[in-house]
Amino acid sequence: MTKSATSPDVSIVVPAKNEAENLPGLIRGIHDAFASTTHSIEIIVVDDKSDDNSLTVLEKLRSDFSELRVLTHPQSAGQSAAVHSGTRAAKAAFICTLDGDGQNPPSELPRLVAPLLAANAPAELALVAGQRVGRQDTMSKKLASKAANGIRSFILKDETRDTGCGLKSFKRDAFLELPYFDHMHRYLPALFSMNNWTVAHVDVSHRAREAGRSNYSNLQRALVGLVDLFGVAWLIRRRKKARASEAAVAQEHGNT
Template identity: 50%
Template sequence: MTEAPRLSVVVPMRNEAGNVAPLVAEIEAACAGLAFELICVDDGSTDATPAALAAARAGRPWLRVLRHATGGGQSAAVRSGVLAARGETVATLDGDGQNDPAFIPVLLAALDEAGPGAGLAQGQRRGRKDGPFKMLQSRIANGVRGRILKDSTRDTGCGLKVFRRAVYLRLPYFDALHRFMPALVAREGFAVVHRDVIDRPRLTGVSNYGLFDRLWVGLLDLAGVWWLIRRKRSDPRPEEIAAPAGPPADQDVGC
């Protein structure tokens, strides 16, 4: 690929060998009308994920593969993909198949319609397929987060997001950043738009990342993000002073 794509799709994967082929095919179909690239970040997998990604690359020049030698976590994998992305706009979704790639164009259109003042289009899951205990934990965690951060987002844990790469790179990086993106994007002065998306059962395998939805796991992060928001000050907008058109009238410019 020689020209920068319109959209970079970033998918973090850890031990998702059985999900690689169907998910790549679904993303290919969903983004067929776009100039896009797909960046799969293998986050230290110990199964056949590397082989599955190698097979998926055949005949797909738009598919790029990054690999962490050891697992760094979901936020680290997303960040690696965003840093490598060549598109000005980035879409993310989880590597387990629960996020339907068909909603990528929906979120992209929502971001475009909102204009340059918007930095993030956040998916919000409907019909979630998680168990009742995790659902209860998630509901409590989202409620507490929403009351404290006032981010106007029902479901920040949804992996389906479309955002401007330049806005993401302005955010402070820490583990579980992806869970707080709506609040942090708003902190930078950009609007956040929301679209409902349909949740699905995982295609194969089991969850490979920790359950941040358990409220007590994220309390320190929540406190830290609250502090960042409280400490935010308006950014001065500097105006660059143009250089003089020529040397001063009394300057000797030589022969």
């Protein structure tokens, strides 16, 4: 049974901008997904300076769903900033994320977080990343995503087929140890691996957008993605050099 708690088992973080039409079904879906489980939850919607009636809709939803919390950005800061804000505010040790557009089915959330909550969960497991199957998007978006994922995988060697999927679960503390930068949400498998955490993958379903429109174009994604990609590659190389230096110092100390 889903119940409110001072320290919930799972915090679900939803970045949203101008998704007023999608939010009621999404919040209901998250609530229902955990209703038959023993896990207590909180739902944190981070409104990224919407200019539709999202805040009015969310205020009404709060009267029906006691587990719902609403955070607002004073100015639009993007999806990564919303995920970061929500995770910092979260009360649970384990976080789930999904996009506010309703294309990520909330019914996938319990399955996604299950590996982290399992009694025999490996201590080094920190991220479970969803990978979309049967993606319900336009052909141009699917082709652009496939190309971007191929380039990213080739350069970062992150062994991830689909980093653009909003469905993810992770350890809160491990996430907050990562270097924060804009668009970091697209590189979480590589960033967690960089910090010596284990990453697992789960295939998840995908739905067509029912209302509203995307806040990104294919060109926008490509331009910012190229810059970010090389930045992440630099971070990983720097971390490897730092570890090599630390190992050399440790070896030297061991010989004295």
